[in-house]
Amino acid sequence: MQTRVGKRTAEAAFRIALQFVDEGTITMDEAIGRTSGDQLAMLMFPQFDTRGNLVEIARGIPASPGAAVGEAVFDSKRAFDMSKAGKKVILVRRETSPDDLVGMVAAEGILTSRGGKTSHAAVVARGMGKTAICGTDAISVDERANLFTVGTHTVYEGDIISIDGTTGIVYLGAVPVVASSVTSYLEGRVSAETDEASPVVKAVHRILTHADSRRKLLVRTNADTPEDAIRARILGAQGVGLCRTEHMFLGERRAYVERLVLAENEDVQRGVIAEMEPLQRADFVGIMMAMSGLPVTIRLLDPPLHEFLPSLVDLSSQMARSEALGEEIPARDKALFAAVRRLHESNPMLGLRGVRLGILIPELYKMQVRALVHASLEVKKLGHDPKPEVMIPLVSTQRELLYLRETLEEEIAQTFKGTNQVIDMPIGTMIETPRAAITADRLAVHADFVSFGTNDLTQLTWAFSRDDVESTFLPRYLDLELLPFNPFESLDQAGVGILVRQASELSRKVRSDFKLGVCGEHGGDPRSIHFFHELNLDYVSCSPFRVPIARLESGRAAVAK
Amino acid sequence: MQTRVGKRTAEAAFRIALQFVDEGTITMDEAIGRTSGDQLAMLMFPQFDTRGNLVEIARGIPASPGAAVGEAVFDSKRAFDMSKAGKKVILVRRETSPDDLVGMVAAEGILTSRGGKTSHAAVVARGMGKTAICGTDAISVDERANLFTVGTHTVYEGDIISIDGTTGIVYLGAVPVVASSVTSYLEGRVSAETDEASPVVKAVHRILTHADSRRKLLVRTNADTPEDAIRARILGAQGVGLCRTEHMFLGERRAYVERLVLAENEDVQRGVIAEMEPLQRADFVGIMMAMSGLPVTIRLLDPPLHEFLPSLVDLSSQMARSEALGEEIPARDKALFAAVRRLHESNPMLGLRGVRLGILIPELYKMQVRALVHASLEVKKLGHDPKPEVMIPLVSTQRELLYLRETLEEEIAQTFKGTNQVIDMPIGTMIETPRAAITADRLAVHADFVSFGTNDLTQLTWAFSRDDVESTFLPRYLDLELLPFNPFESLDQAGVGILVRQASELSRKVRSDFKLGVCGEHGGDPRSIHFFHELNLDYVSCSPFRVPIARLESGRAAVAK
16 A cells, blocks of 8 residues: 555655645755655666556565566576576565575566565565565465465466565456656656646656756666666766676687687687787777766676686586586587686685786786777777776775786777877776775875776675575565665664765875765665765766666755755 | 794794893893794794705795695695595696695695795785795796706605705705604694603793783684694684684585485475584584683674585586486586576675674574583583683674674573573674674674785775785785785785774773674784784684794793893
C-alpha cells in the first residue's frame, strides 16, 4: 500500500511543486527541494500496463524496483538451466541463501514469501539491479512440490507470473510492460515542449532544467561502449568519468588475454599486444566521438589477469576427469591449466591488478596510451573534439604513480612525434586504497586529477569483499541494525567519508583548484551526492540510467541550506 | 665479506660498549644506544661450528639468516616429494618464482645463483623465516642436469650442502650446528653471573638489564601453546598479547570444525560446540598457568571457517575423478563438498571471519568465553594468578563491538554465577581495518583495551594480500625502489603509521590512559618499536624469539633523544 501511495506521491511531488511555483507561492529553488532523486528514479522505471484485465494475486514488500515477467521456478539450479535454454524465469523461494546466487543471476526477478528489505534476497537483488519482491506472506511456497499457493490459486513451475518490484504486487500471467513516459522524455524520444508531453514530463523537465542551472557538481557517466556514452550524453552526462577498458577484453576478445598469458616469451607477448592495439583504438574512437567536446577518462586495465581465464576449480575438475578416463590432454590445455594455477591468488582483490599489472607488464599500458593517442588523432581528423584523460588505477604510493607516469608520458610523446600534432592528455589517478586517501597530498603532486573509486575504497576500509559479504552476513547485519544501511548502496559518511574528506583536503592543499571526481557507484546515490557537493568535488560519475538522478540531486544539494 | 664483519661487529658492539662504560667514558644509556636489536638477533641465531675442517665453496648475499643443512635439490616438486619422504633438503635454483613456493616451504633453506636482497627468493624466505642465500654468482646451476658447479666442484642432487644465511657462505657437506651462547643465556640454560658465561653473554646481560630498567613499552608475546608461553616468559615476556585460538583447532582437531560446518541443525551444532569446550578450556589453563600473574589476551576465533576444510579445488577434482570412474560417492563426502562450495569466498580475507563469524554463530564465541571462565577458576584453584583478557577481532563498527560485548558479558556473568567467584575479564578489540582506525574514538567507548593488528591493517591499507603479493610483484617493487622496504617486515610509518597515530590519538581522547598495544609482527621489528614508543603505546607483542630484541629496542627508544 505504502509504495503505491509512494509512487503516486512521486508524480504528485513534481506536479504540485510546479503548481505552487506557478501560483507564486514558492520559488524554483524551493520546488526542487520538494522533489527527490528517489522519486525521479521511481518515475523512470518501466511499468506494467495496468489498463487491461489484471489478476493481482498477492502483495509483498517492494524490495528492488522494476517490472519482471517470467515462468515461476522454485529451484536455483533449475532457474539457471531454464534460463540457459532461453526461457525467462522468476525465481520463487521461501527465502534465498548464498546457494541461490546462480539462480538469482539467471532470473528476471525474485519473489520470496519471507524476509524484509534487509533479507538476503533483497540485499543481493538490489546489488544486482534485479527486480524483487520479498516477504509476500500471503503466498505459501512448496519448494519440494515446485508450486506456490495463494488464496484459491496454485502456481506451478512454468506458469507465467509478473512481479512489480516498485509496488510489491504479484500478478498472474504476463502483464505488458510499458516504458515510462519520463524515461522517453529523458532519452529524447518525447519533447517536453509539445502537447503530447504529459504533465509529469513537463514538470520533470522544468525541475531538471532548474537543477542544472544551480548545481556546482558536474555529472559524468561510467561508460565502456559508444552506445552507453551516447545514451548517457542524451540523459545529460557531461563526459565519461570512468571507461573500464577491461570490459573491452571480455567476450570474444578474451582469447587475446589468454594468449597473452600463455605467451612463451616476450616476443610472442609483444605480438599479442600489437594485435590488441587496433581493437582498443576503435573502442576509444567510438566513445570519444560520442562525447566530442567533453572529457573521456580512460582507466587503464584494472582487474587481475585470471579474471579473463577459466576458473581453476573448473579446469582442475576437467583435468582430473580426463586423467581418470585415460584421455590424452592436449598440450595447449596443459599450458592453460599451468598458467591458471600460477596466476591463482588467495585474495585477487588484494593481489596483482591495476597499477601493479602496469608495472609488471608495462607493454600493456603503453599499448593502451598509444591506442588512445591514435584514436584521438582520428577523432580530430573526423572533425570532432576529443578530450582524452588517462587514469591509473589502484595506486597506493607516490612512487608507483611517478614511475608509471614517466613511462606513459614518454610513450605518449613518442607516439605524437612525427604527427606534428599534440592533444592534451592529462594523467590522473584513482583513490581506491586507504593508503592513497591518507597520502593524497603526495599523490596529488604527480597527478593532473584524482577520482575516488568509492566501491574499492569501501571494500578496503571495511574489509568487505562485496561479492562475498552481500550474500553472507550483510543481510544479518542490516537485520540486527549493526549497519544502518548497505555501505555499497550509500556512502558510509561516518567511516569511508572521513577518508574521502581527508583526501580532498590534502590534495586541495597542493593546488586549491585540484580536480576531484567520484566514479564509484555512490556517484549516483542521492545521499552520497549531497556529501560530495559539501566537499566541493568537481564531478560525480555514475551509470547512464542514474545521470538524471545525479543532475537533480546535485541541484538540490546546491540550493539546500 | 660485509656480513662476516657485520657479525663480528655485533659481538664487538656489545662488548666494547660496556668496556667504555667500565672505563667511565660513556653512560649505560649511551651503551644501549650503541647496540641494536638487529645485532642481538644476529647473536641469537644458531651457528655453524666452524672449528672443524670446512669446505667453503662459495659466497653469496646473505638474504635470510640461519644455518641450514640438507641434500641439494634443483626442482621444487622434487624438493616437496623428498621432504615428504623425510629428507632434509636445500632448494637450489637459478632464481625462484611463484611456482617454487611449494618447494620453498618444504626446504630447510634456499640457495640461488641470481638476484639480490629483494629477489623473489629473498623476500619470500624472509617472510617464511627460512634460511636463504641469494645471488651466489660463482655457482653455475644446471636445472636440467640437476647439478651445480663451482670452481672444480660439482654438486649433484642428493649431495649434502650447508648454507649460512647470516654470512652468505655455502659449505660442502654437513657442518655441525651449535646453539648460540647468547640464546642459551636468554633461555636460562647459562647464567650470566658464572665464569662459564662468555664475555658476549655477560655484555648482553648487562645491556638487556639496563634496557629493561629504562623502557616504557611492556613486551608481551604471541603464543598459542603453553610451551610457547613458557619459552617467551623465560625470554622476558610480560604476558601474552595475542593467543590465536584458531591454532587450537587445526591438526587433529580440524574434525570438530568440519562437523560444526556439516551440522544439519542447530542442536547438532550445539552438540559439537559442547565437545569443543573442554579442549579449549585445557588450552587456556596451560597458557594462563605459564603466565601466572601476567595478562593473557585470548583472541576469539578469527579466520574464515573454510580454512579448516579441504580445498575446493582438491575436492572438485576428486569428485570429478570419482564421477568419471563411476565410483559411488559417500553421502558424507557429498555433504562436505556442498559445504565447502557454499563457504567458498572470492576474497576470504575480506569475507566471513572474525567478529562476523561471532555474530553469525554466537554459540562459538560464547563457548570460548565459558571455557575461559572455567579455565581461570581452575588456574586460581591451583594456586596461580590468572589474568585473562578477551579480544574481539576484525571489528569495523562500534555496533558490532557493542552487540557482541553485551552477549559475551552476559555469558561470562552467567558462567560465574553460582561459583561465588568473579575474576576480572576485560573485553577489548583489535584495530585491523582502516575503518576501525579512523573511528577509534567510537570503538574505545565500548572497549577496555585495544590492540593494533598491524598485519591485517597493512594488508587493507595497501590492498596487499601478503600471501599473494610477496610471491608476485613485491620483489619487483623492491627492486625498482617503488617500495623502500617490505611493509610486512617493518611498519610503513608514512602510510599505515598515519592510521595508527590517528587511532591512538582518538582513543586517548576518550580516556587519557586508554590501554593500547600492538600484536602484529611489527611488534618485534626494531624500527617499528621506536615508532610505537613515540606514540606512547603500552605494549608490543611479538613472537617468543623476538622478545629480547623488543626489550632492547624499547629500552633504546626510551633513552634516544
